[in-house]
Amino acid sequence: MQAGEGPTVATPTGDQVTIKAGTKATNGSMTVLEFTMGPKQGPALHTHLREDELWYVIDGEFRFKAGDAMLQASTGGFAFGPRGVPHCFQNIGETPGRLLVITTPSGLERFFEQGAEVLVSEPVDPEALAQLGHANWLDFVGPPLQFSDPL
Numbered sequence: 001m002q003a004g005e006g007p008t009v010a011t012p013t014g015d016q017v018t019i020k021a022g023t024k025a026t027n028g029s030m031t032v033l034e035f036t037m038g039p040k041q042g043p044a045l046h047t048h049l050r051e052d053e054l055w056y057v058i059d060g061e062f063r064f065k066a067g068d069a070m071l072q073a074s075t076g077g078f079a080f081g082p083r084g085v086p087h088c089f090q091n092i093g094e095t096p097g098r099l100l101v102i103t104t105p106s107g108l109e110r111f112f113e114q115g116a117e118v119l120v121s122e123p124v125d126p127e128a129l130a131q132l133g134h135a136n137w138l139d140f141v142g143p144p145l146q147f148s149d150p151l
Helices: 108-118 125-134
Strands: 008-010 016-021 031-037 044-048 052-059 061-066 069-076 080-083 087-091 097-104 136-145
Touching: 008 108, 016 108, 031 108, 052 061, 052 069, 061 080, 061 097, 069 080, 087 097, 087 136, 108 125, 125 136
Parallel strands: none
Antiparallel strands: 008 016, 016 031, 031 097, 044 087, 044 136, 052 080, 052 097, 061 069, 061 087
């Protein structure tokens, strides 16, 4: 897949995710997503019940929370969030950042595909987000880093 290719949908945070490879393309082995995130943006603290998650910083400066650990990585750096461990991340730069996220096994793309259809209100309804998460093996367990651990 070339740069700029792949279906792109809005995330619950109002950013964008491009699905680079999903369940069908990888025979269920992994999902590959490219996020473009605005300054200070990031998802709520959540736990994947079935996927391990790797974060690779394509461009920018991010911080990652996994369990009690807080990690920081800039362009070319990466971090890991194992399944069952509450985690989240945040673009801590002043410009949009890009993050490659790889999960194994596959399936996380469904959360974003379905979310683009059902999470249409601004701000996103927390109950609808929780229901969508449960349907896709995700539990939302806390706020985004911008609120729980402001810079």
